[in-house]
Amino acid sequence: MATNKYISSTCTIAKNAVSKNGVTLFENPGADITAFQLSVYQHFHFNYPKFYKMDNLSKLGWLTAEILLKDDFERFNYEPEEIGVVLTNSNSSLDNDLKYLDTISDIPSPSVFVYTLPNIVIGEICIRNNFKGEHAFFIQEKFDPAFIAQQVNYLLDNDILETCICGWADVLGQDYKATLFLVEKKKNEQALLFSPGNMDSIFNTI
Amino acid sequence: MSQSVYVAGVGVISAIGNNVTEHLSAFERGEAGMADITLLNTIHRHKLPVAEVKLTDEELIAITGPTTHNSRTALLSLVAAREALNDAAIPNLQELRTGFVSANSVGGMDKSEDFFVEFLADNSKGKLKNVFDHECGSMTEIVADQLGITDFMTTISTACSSSANAIFYAARLIKNNMLDVAVAGGVDALTKFTLNGFNTLMILDKEFCKPFDEHREGLNLGEGAGYVVLVSDKVAKTLTKPAYCKLSGYNNSNDAYHQTASSPEGTGSYMAMKGALAKSDLQPSDISYINLHGTGTQNNDSAEGTAVKRLFDPNYPPVSSTKSFTGHTLGASGGIEAVFSVLSIKHGLIYPNLRFKTRISDLPFEPETKYLKGQDIKHVMSNSFGFGGNCTSLIFSAV
Numbered sequence: 001m002a003t004n005k006y007i008s009s010t011c012t013i014a015k016n017a018v019s020k021n022g023v024t025l026f027e028n029p030g031a032d033i034t035a036f037q038l039s040v041y042q043h044f045h046f047n048y049p050k051f052y053k054m055d056n057l058s059k060l061g062w063l064t065a066e067i068l069l070k071d072d073f074e075r076f077n078y079e080p081e082e083i084g085v086v087l088t089n090s091n092s093s094l095d096n097d098l099k100y101l102d103t104i105s106d107i108p109s110p111s112v113f114v115y116t117l118p119n120i121v122i123g124e125i126c127i128r129n130n131f132k133g134e135h136a137f138f139i140q141e142k143f144d145p146a147f148i149a150q151q152v153n154y155l156l157d158n159d160i161l162e163t164c165i166c167g168w169a170d171v172l173g174q175d176y177k178a179t180l181f182l183v184e185k186k187k188n189e190q191a192l193l194f195s196p197g198n199m200d201s202i203f204n205t206i
Numbered sequence: 207m208s209q210s211v212y213v214a215g216v217g218v219i220s221a222i223g224n225n226v227t228e229h230l231s232a233f234e235r236g237e238a239g240m241a242d243i244t245l246l247n248t249i250h251r252h253k254l255p256v257a258e259v260k261l262t263d264e265e266l267i268a269i270t271g272p273t274t275h276n277s278r279t280a281l282l283s284l285v286a287a288r289e290a291l292n293d294a295a296i297p298n299l300q301e302l303r304t305g306f307v308s309a310n311s312v313g314g315m316d317k318s319e320d321f322f323v324e325f326l327a328d329n330s331k332g333k334l335k336n337v338f339d340h341e342c343g344s345m346t347e348i349v350a351d352q353l354g355i356t357d358f359m360t361t362i363s364t365a366c367s368s369s370a371n372a373i374f375y376a377a378r379l380i381k382n383n384m385l386d387v388a389v390a391g392g393v394d395a396l397t398k399f400t401l402n403g404f405n406t407l408m409i410l411d412k413e414f415c416k417p418f419d420e421h422r423e424g425l426n427l428g429e430g431a432g433y434v435v436l437v438s439d440k441v442a443k444t445l446t447k448p449a450y451c452k453l454s455g456y457n458n459s460n461d462a463y464h465q466t467a468s469s470p471e472g473t474g475s476y477m478a479m480k481g482a483l484a485k486s487d488l489q490p491s492d493i494s495y496i497n498l499h500g501t502g503t504q505n506n507d508s509a510e511g512t513a514v515k516r517l518f519d520p521n522y523p524p525v526s527s528t529k530s531f532t533g534h535t536l537g538a539s540g541g542i543e544a545v546f547s548v549l550s551i552k553h554g555l556i557y558p559n560l561r562f563k564t565r566i567s568d569l570p571f572e573p574e575t576k577y578l579k580g581q582d583i584k585h586v587m588s589n590s591f592g593f594g595g596n597c598t599s600l601i602f603s604a605v
Contacts, residue, residue, distance in 0.1 A: 108406035114465040123594070127462050 002157050006191035007198060008184045011068035012206050013040065013060060014177035019206060020067055021190060033174050037063060044070070048128065055096035055115035056176070058124045061087065061169040064178040065125045068165065073182060075129070082162035084133035085122045086151050089170035092118040092139050121169055133161045143168050143179075145199035152183055152194070168203065179203045211377045212442040212449035213434045213602065214387075215294025217286040218545040220430030220532040221257035224269075225289055230549065233557050234577055238531050240414045240426050246396050254410055256396055257428030257533030273348050275339040277314035278395035278429075280348045286431035286541075287349055287389050294387075294435035297444050302386040305358035306350040307376040308433075309368030309392030311537035313342040316397045345393065358385060363537065365592030366499070367458070368392050370540030370600055373434060374456040380438050387441055391433035391541025400536065401427055407466060415502035415534075417527035418511065418573045420564040425501040428533025432542030448605070451551045454585070455488065455601035457481025466593045467505045472513030474597035475499070479517050479587065482599035492585050493523045493601075495556050497543050498573070499589040500527025501534050506591065511569045522571040524578070530560035540590035540598065547586040547602045554581040 011020045016036050018026040028039045037059045041051055046066060051059060069075070075083075096115045103109040114120070119137035126135065134155055140147065148166050155161040167180040179202065183194050192198045219225065221239025222232035232239070239257040243250065246258065259282060261269075266281040270288075273280060287308070296302070317336040325332030339348065346361040358379070362372045369392025376390030394400075404410050404427060411424035434453075442449050459481060461474030468474060483490065499510055514525065528546050535542055549555060559573035566572075584604045591597045 108402075110407045113403070113406045117465075120465055123462075123465065130462070132460075132462070 002153065003185065005153065005156055005183050005185055005194035006187045007181045007194050008188050008191050009068055009072040009182040010179065010202050011064050012179040013064050014206050017206070018067060022205065025067070033171070033176055053111060054124060055112070057093060057095060057118065057169060057171045058115060058121045060171055060176055060178045061121035062124050062128065064169065064180045065165060068180045068182055069129070078162055080130050080132035082133055083131040084155055084161040084164045085125055085131060085135040086148060086164060086166040087122055088138045088140050088144065088148060088168050089118065090139065090141055091170050091172040093120070095171045095173065125165070143203050145196035145203065149194065149196045149199065156183070156185060209381060209439045211380050211436050211438065211453045212605070213451050213453060213548050214296060214437045214442065214445055214449050215290045215435035216433070216450065216545045216548050217289030217293060218430065218432040218542055219259055219282055219286045220535060220542055221259055221428050222531050224259070224261065224285065226545070226549065230553070232531065233555070236558055236560065236577060238414060238560055239428065240533055246398070246401065248398050248401055250401055250405065254401070254405065254412060255414060255426050256401070257426055258396060259429055270352070273352055275314065275344070275348055277339055277345065278316045279310055279312055279314060279393055280345045282395055282429065282431040283308060283310070283345055283349045283393035284352050286391070286393070287353060287433045290433040290435050291353060291389055295446060296387060296437065296441060297446065299387065302441060303357045304355050304387040305376065305379060305385045306346060306353060306355040307360055307362065307372045307388055307390040308346040308349060309362040309372040309537050309541065310342050310345050310394050311363055311365055311368055312394050312397050312400060313345055314339040315399050316395055319398050353389065355389065364596045365594060366534070366536050366539055367590040367592035367596045367598040368537035368540060369432065370544065370588065370590035370598040371458060373436070373453065373540065373544055373600060374458060374598060376436050377453050377456060380436055386438050388436045389433050390436055391431065391544060392538050393431035394429055394535055394537040396427060396429040409503045411502060414561060415530060416561045417500035417502040417530050417559060418498065418507050418566060419562050420566050422502045422504065422507060424503050425529070426533040428535040430532060430535045430538050430542055432538060432545040434544050434548060450548045451602045451604050453600065454603040455482040455486025456599065457485055458596070458598045460597065461595035463595055468509035468591060468595065470509060470512070472509035474595045475510050475589065475591055476513035476516050478597040478599040479513060479589065482587065482601050486601045486603065488585055488601065490518045491521055493587050494581070494583040495523055495550055495586045496525040497547050497586060497588045498525050498527045499591045500529055500559070502529065508566065508568070510589065510591065511566055515569060515571070519570065524556045524574040525571070526557050526559035526573045528557050540588070543588050543590065544600060547588040550586050551583045551602055551604050553579065554583050555579050556581055
């Protein structure tokens with residue numbers, strides 16, 4: 001049955017800044033994407049050595065999810081199977097595909113090759129957090145909150161999931177942007193109604 | 207109480223034969239299907255052995271009759287699926303609810319590769335017809351059309367466990383009374399895309415593969431298709447010859463560890479085997495034979511071996527990897543090996559694990575190396591583990 005869902009938390013990483021629930025938590029102007037992502041990792045004192053092996057899309061999605069869930073997510077309220085992830089972007093894994101193409105002329109790199117799929121970022125987030133619910137990755141021309149809301153509402157309304165992390169994570173060269181939403185059925189203090197309009201305004205704030 | 211699901215027919219094509227009879231005879235002769243590449247147009251020819259089906263696309267078309275789109279994937283699928291359906295010879299098939307659940311991982315990639323040769327040289331060239339059926343689901347639709355199956359069709363693509371999952375899913379459709387009959391299994395054709403991809407992962411053996419050997423150096427890619435015809439209790443009673451066996455257990459579990467590697471403990475494989483046993487209400491000691499996933503890579507065989515040890519120690523049933531004959535046929539392997547498992551029950555066979563010399567140092571068991579017939583085979587476990595940690599075990603049981 002369709003009931004209201006709420007955005008419990010949001011996080012955006014774009015333009016050399018990290019913001020959570022509308023508050024800027026960290027900035028590193030001028031750094032290129034590699035240096036910037038590393039500085040975010042260090043600033044928040046994350047300790048997950050596998051981060052260093054990831055491609056830029058996985059790093060971006062992983063960092064955004066870490067900060068989104070940090071402090072605000074009561075994960076013990078949920079079974080692993082009740083937590084899902086629905087992500088979208090417009091450049092698929094092209095950023096890493098091109099890097100892989102560069103390695104072919106020499107020796108094709110297995111460690112670069114394994115990131116030549118866009119949904120690997122979802123795998124990295126799920127492995128990190130032990131999420132085992134449904135997940136999907138869609139490639140679309142631009143951020144389409146109505147489409148994402150339709151997908152997530154379906155999963156939550158049919159009790160396929162109890163909570164879902166959804167949004168956008170896109171990287172190509174030095175251009176990158178991720179905005180993730182934590183969507184739950186219950187309303188916390190700072191929660192906004194989960195609606196395409198609210199998603200759009202959060203996405204377009206930065 | 208949900209009903210049983212019976213296997214009424216089988217069909218298979220791979221590097222060691224174009225039908226069931228040829229496979230049985232290749233196993234008895236101990237003749238592997240790997241060889242130098244002769245059909246696939248690739249820079250790896252004469253460097254990497256593969257297990258090709260020994261028929262050109264034109265020869266396959268001569269067998270299948272022309273289809274709307276002649277991807278090698280669809281052609282191989284049609285040969286094996288048709289054999290299975292003919293073998294089942296189900297009376298009054300037209301009046302039953304029949305489905306086609308077919309798995310693959312490459313779709314029409316072979317034709318797409320042809321397209322890109324011309325297109326990349328001149329982007330006004332290249333036949334668009336060659337990319338029209340690129341998608342995995344197209345293969346299923348083309349073959350379902352040729353088989354005349356219209357009630358239900360779907361495609362499953364979960365890497366190397368694809369067709370085991372197709373059989374698993376088809377069984378559930380029958381158990382839930384949504385279908386009476388399902389042709390289930392899968393197919394994959396060799397393509398540059400898969401050969402280059404696996405070569406990049408550095409898991410291809412430059413010699414013939416040595417599954418479950420201490421000195422294994424990787425897998426050989428293969429191609430083919432394998433299908434079983436699953437039927438309900440009700441349909442099984444109408445068959446003109448007895449059903450081969452039952453599909454008694456199945457489970458899918460994931461280890462959520464790495465994109466392409468199994469966890470060292472084989473957590474996913476352990477859970478899949480354990481879950482399938484629970485589903486079939488059997489104990490490890492009930493299993494007469496395990497058809498291993500056994501790719502010949504360091505990682506798979508050590509993880510799968512660890513999982514088998516954890517579940518079966520100290521009483522191991524005979525185990526072997528038929529990939530030592532067929533190569534790793536990826537999305538087809540679960541279907542092809544399901545057919546082998548069914549034939550193992552029907553003919554009392556245990557297949558040899560070719561080229562095995564040295565036991566893996568951490569494991570207290572080793573694969574069967576001899577062709578054994580006349581065995582009392584009651585329950586066969588068939589393992590199929592895919593990239594992404596997607597692990598499936600099926601159990602077939604004598605009726």
